[in-house]
Amino acid sequence: MTARQQRPPLPFPSKEATVSPEELVAQCQAGNVEAFETLYHQHAARLYTLACRMAGSPEDGEDLLQEIFLQAYRKLGSFKGDAAIGTWLYRLALNHCLDYVRSRQAKMNKLTDTLDADTSIQPTARRDTPIARLDLERALERLPDGCREAFVLHDVEGFDHKEVGRLLGIAEGTSKSQVFKARMKLRALLGKA
Amino acid sequence: MHPTESAIHDYVDGASDPFERNAIDEHLVSCAVCRQLVEDLRELKRAVGTLEMREPPVRAWGRIERAIKMDERDRPRAAFLAGTSLYWLAAAAAVILATVVGLRVLPGRSAPNGEEAAEMSASARQAAEAIESELRLAESHYENAIKGLEAAAKSDQDALDPRTAATLQKNLEVIDQAISESRAAMRAQPASEPAQQSLIENFKTKIALLQDTVALINEMRKGNEAGAARIVSGLKNKG
Numbered sequence: 001m002t003a004r005q006q007r008p009p010l011p012f013p014s015k016e017a018t019v020s021p022e023e024l025v026a027q028c029q030a031g032n033v034e035a036f037e038t039l040y041h042q043h044a045a046r047l048y049t050l051a052c053r054m055a056g057s058p059e060d061g062e063d064l065l066q067e068i069f070l071q072a073y074r075k076l077g078s079f080k081g082d083a084a085i086g087t088w089l090y091r092l093a094l095n096h097c098l099d100y101v102r103s104r105q106a107k108m109n110k111l112t113d114t115l116d117a118d119t120s121i122q123p124t125a126r127r128d129t130p131i132a133r134l135d136l137e138r139a140l141e142r143l144p145d146g147c148r149e150a151f152v153l154h155d156v157e158g159f160d161h162k163e164v165g166r167l168l169g170i171a172e173g174t175s176k177s178q179v180f181k182a183r184m185k186l187r188a189l190l191g192k193a
Numbered sequence: 194m195h196p197t198e199s200a201i202h203d204y205v206d207g208a209s210d211p212f213e214r215n216a217i218d219e220h221l222v223s224c225a226v227c228r229q230l231v232e233d234l235r236e237l238k239r240a241v242g243t244l245e246m247r248e249p250p251v252r253a254w255g256r257i258e259r260a261i262k263m264d265e266r267d268r269p270r271a272a273f274l275a276g277t278s279l280y281w282l283a284a285a286a287a288v289i290l291a292t293v294v295g296l297r298v299l300p301g302r303s304a305p306n307g308e309e310a311a312e313m314s315a316s317a318r319q320a321a322e323a324i325e326s327e328l329r330l331a332e333s334h335y336e337n338a339i340k341g342l343e344a345a346a347k348s349d350q351d352a353l354d355p356r357t358a359a360t361l362q363k364n365l366e367v368i369d370q371a372i373s374e375s376r377a378a379m380r381a382q383p384a385s386e387p388a389q390q391s392l393i394e395n396f397k398t399k400i401a402l403l404q405d406t407v408a409l410i411n412e413m414r415k416g417n418e419a420g421a422a423r424i425v426s427g428l429k430n431k432g
Contacts, residue, residue, distance in 0.1 A: 133244060
C-alpha cells in the first residue's frame, strides 16, 4: 500500500464532539464545572447578545450573563429534558432579562410613555448608504428603555405583539406602538429620516 | 391624505388587510414622503436581519466560574447551618420568647406604676423585685439568642445582595436604638410596666428580624428564589 492509498489519520475527536447534549447536561447536573464551561461556550454568545440588547449596554449585558449562568448552574437539577437545553437556557435568560428590565423600570419610575418627550435623540443628517450593522447595534443601545425591549423582542427576536405584550406586561396595542416608536427613533438615529 | 404611521408599519410588516394594502399601494405611487418612509423601514428590517451574535468578553467565563466556586463552597455550609445550628438557634429563640411571654401573663405579677410603688407594702416590693430579677434573666436569655443569631447572620451575609443586607442592617440599627431607649426607661423606672413591655417587644422584634435574615440567607443559598421572595415580602410588610 502506497502512502497515497493510505487512509488519512482520523482527526482526534474534540471533547465537545464526543459528548452528546444529554450527556453534557448530565455531567453538568452532577456538578462537573468543566462540562458546564462547555455548555457555556455553546450558548454564551446567543444569551449575551440578548442580554446586551435588552439591557441596552454591554456592561449590563455582561453582568446579566453572569447571573444567568449562575442561575442556570443552580437550576440545572430541575432540567428534565422536556425541551432542548438551548431552549431552556434561552427562556431562563429571557426571564432574567425581563426581571432586570422590570426592576430597572420600577426603580426609575420612567415608563416609555415619556418617549415622545424624550429630547436626547437628535436626528442624524440623512444618509443614503445602507445601514451598517455596527451603527444599528449602537443605535439600539441609544433607544429609550421600554421601546428598546419591545423592538428587540419583536423585530430582532421574532416574538409577535401578543407575546411581547405578555412578556413585558403591556397590552398588545402598546407593544405595537412601542415597536413603531422604536423604529422611527432608529430611523432618525441612523440618518434615515 | 397620507395613511397613518401605524398603517405604514403594518404595511411593511405585511400585517395590513388586502383593502388597506391596495389603498397604500395606490398612495405610494404619488407620495414620495410615504414612499421614502416605507423604503427606510424596509431598509431597517433588512439591517436587523444582518445583526450578528456578540461574543462575550473572554473574562466573562472567569467571573462565572469564580461565582460558581463561591456558590459551591458556601452551599454545604449553608445546608449544615440550616440543618443544625441556625434552626436550633431559631428554635431556642422561640422557646425563650414563649417562656418570657408566659412569665408576663402570670396573674398578679404585673409590675406597679410609679404612684402605686410608693404605697407598696414590703411583700409587694419583694414581688416587684422578683419580677425585675426574672426580667433580667429573660433579658440575658434574649441577648444570648440574639448574639448567636447575629453571628450566624453576619457570617453568611455575603449571600444577600448588598441592598437587602443594607436594609436589614438599617432595620437592626433602628431596633437597637429602640432597645437602648427601653433600657434607659427601665433604669429610670424599673417597675414601669410599659418600659418592661417595650423592652420585651423590642427584643422580640429583633429576634424575629434575625430569624428572617437567617431564613433568607438559607433560601438564597439553596437558590430558592420563591422562598426568598416570600421572606423579603414579609419583611417589607413588617416594615
